[in-house]
Every structure is written in C-alpha cells, then in structure tokens.
Amino acid sequence: MSEKQPRTRIQQKNRELILEAALDVFSTEGFRGATLDQIAAQSGLSKPNVLYYFSSKEAIYTQLLSQLLDTWLDPLRALESDGDPIDEIVDYALRKLEMSREFPRESRLFANEIVQGAPRILDQIEGPLRDLVNAKAAVISDWSSAGRIAPVDPHHLIFSIWSTTQHYADFDVQVRGILNPEGESHFNDAQTFLKLLYTRLLSPGAP
Amino acid sequence: MSEKQPRTRIQQKNRELILEAALDVFSTEGFRGATLDQIAAQSGLSKPNVLYYFSSKEAIYTQLLSQLLDTWLDPLRALESDGDPIDEIVDYALRKLEMSREFPRESRLFANEIVQGAPRILDQIEGPLRDLVNAKAAVISDWSSAGRIAPVDPHHLIFSIWSTTQHYADFDVQVRGILNPEGESHFNDAQTFLKLLYTRLLSPGAP
C-alpha cells in the first residue's frame, strides 16, 4: 500500500523534499485545494519529477497522513495507569499542547481532513484510534470510580483535551489576531491555563 | 460591497437556494476545493444561472462568510456582567454548544476558513471580533478580581469554550467514529461535561 522504500540517497532526499513541501501546501489548502504545481514549486523540483517519486497527488497525501497518525497518538499512548491520575492527565494535555506548538502544520493537515469529512482516513479513526481511546477511557474511568479523581465522562474529557490543545495550532491565526502581540508568549499562558483547567476539573470535591 | 438586495420573489428564493447549496459545498470542501458545478448541481440551478445571481464564486463565499460572522458572535454578546458569573459563563458555553448542534455547517465553514489562514476574513478577526472578545474578557477579569470566580486567564477561557464546543461540529466525524452509536445522544453528554468543566474551573477555591 505504501510507496516503495528509497534505495538511493537521491531518492531519500527528494522524497523528503516533496513530503516537506506537500505538508506545507496540504495543511494550508486541504487536499482538493492543493495543486501539484504548488508542491513542485515549493520543493524546488519539476512537476514530472515529483510524479517520478510519487505516483499521484493522492499518493503524496495518503503517505503524509498515515505517517502522521502514528506519531499523533504518541502522547495519548504515554498515559499510564500507574502514575498519579491528575498528573497523568494534565501531563497528557501539556504534551498535546507541545505538539501543537512544534507541529502546527501536521495538526492543520489533520484538521482539514477531519473537517472535510475524513474521506480517506475514516477507517483509521473507527479502528486503531477508537480502540486506543477506549482503552485509555477505561483507565480514566477506573481512576474515577476509585475516587482518585472527581467523576467525569472520560471520552468527553479526552475530546476536550484534543480540542483545547489543537485549537492553538489549528486556529492559530485567530488566536494571534485576538492577542495582537506577535510574540509567542501565549503558548506559555495556554500552558498555565490548561494546567489549571484540568487540575480543577479532576481534583476530588464536588459531584 | 455586498450583493444588491433582492427585488423579486424569484431573486429572493434563488439567492437562498444558492447560498444554502453553497454552504453545503464550501463547508465540506473549503473555498478552493468547492466548485461552481457542485453548487449549481446542489441548488438545482444551471451554472450560468448561479452566476446570474452572484457575480463570482468568491462573491458567494464572502456573502456567506459575512452573514455568518454576525450571528456567530451572538452567544458571546449575550454574556452580561449583571447575572451570576458562573451561570453566565456556563450558559455561554452551552449556547455555543447548541450552535454547534444546530449549525454544524456554519461552524465548519468558519473552521475551514481559519485553518487555511483566514485569507478573506482576517480583518474581521482583528477588528470587531477582537474588540468584542476584549470587552467580554474585561468583564470576566472583573469577576475574577472581585473574587466572584476563581482566577483565570479570561482570553484563554474564551478560547477553551470556543474549542470545546466547536469541536462537536468541526470534528463531528471523529467524535462519531469513536463513540460508535449512531444516536446523537453524545450532545447531551457533552452538555453535562461542559457544565461540569466550567463549574469546577470557576468555583472559588484553589489558586
């Protein structure tokens, strides 16, 4: 299913060039909106040359997408049932926020795909992603019924972590437009805020 | 700047038909990804006829966008400094969630535009939106320093409300893919969760 793996240095290098350029383009234009000419220009290669390394526009896109999905879930995988529940969840949120800071293009690529109906990733969502989420939701659920954190719906907790953290990558323009200063200090404020948000939510207390 | 207003019933009706169809198409494909043929087909009119009512693809899009932005901020406008602070904020979040349930296409249209860099709405964001947010942030800030709610960064509070609520419209496919049941009951669960989230965050207590 995936593209044949590189045999020469040139192949290695040019594939990376293309994927890098394609990430730029797809993440800001979506699949349909992106053009091979843009990707070619951005990567410094000619269009036929791009198609020498990838069989089609779609091949580049799905390659990017499948590469991405795996890394994307690492922060959630790292949530362990051993540690302190609140720390684990807060840390998960902060790790996710960090990914938004480090890899905003990847986040936007994903956002574009999902907003537009996830036409070429739906099975990944209903398969592996769903399983992972259910597993971790079970862990949280256990913490909850053991009284170690305040009761919450674990699925919606996870959704809220996704949305609040990805927001800083996906809606970056909006965030910047409202907090006019150019500085990136708002990521620190976001960190503080999220720590607060989930600590207060989960600290045992009210029903 | 806006299209001349309708003079006949036919104009009225067909404009609405077009905008309705265009909302469908633009919200799932983004501006570049959408085509006039799709909009024409969806609206049941011929392509030249669509262009009889709107001067260009872009004209349809910007019309939709400017119409939208106004209604979109109503829930925030309704946040009053009079009422009980926590109720006001929780109610705001619930109103916003309700909009995600009622107008998911509008939410997705907006999401597409922002994710792709807000090329034709940036000034609206840096202008009116920014002003409104700052005004309401000031209100929240006052509540905060009066000790009526626990201290929080008001801007990031607002961002978190936007993201958590819009998530249910914009990432609908993902949400459904994970909570496999077809039923829409998850909106009720979301409501409960958000009520909890913001009540716990804002109830005076911890630093």
Place this chain on the structure above:
DNA sequence: AAATTGTTTGACCATTTGGTCAGGAACACG
C-alpha cells in the same frame, strides 16, 4: 569506456474549472 540503471525535463494531453455571451423564455404591466 561502454553498458546499465537511475534521474530529470520539455512538450504534450484530456479534463476540469471559473466565467462569458447572445439569444430565448417567462413574466410584469399598461
């Protein structure tokens, strides 16, 4: 150096796309 294999390109193609236009059909109204 010749032969083989891998890389790059200019020219080309079919289709799609946003948009135009001349004229016809439907409607309004005196």
Place this chain on the structure above:
DNA sequence: CGTGTTCCTGACCAAATGGTCAAACAATTT
C-alpha cells in the same frame, strides 16, 4: 395584447490542473 424587464440556458472560452511520455542527462557498475 404588446412591450419592456427579468430570468434562464446552450454553446463557448481561456486558464488551470493531474498526469503521461519519449528522450536527454547523470551515476554507477562492469
């Protein structure tokens, strides 16, 4: 009814787009 206005369409166009291909160019191997 007739005449002006609004509405609608088929035919058309130029540009953009995804993709192909034969041939030129480099690298590598023998």
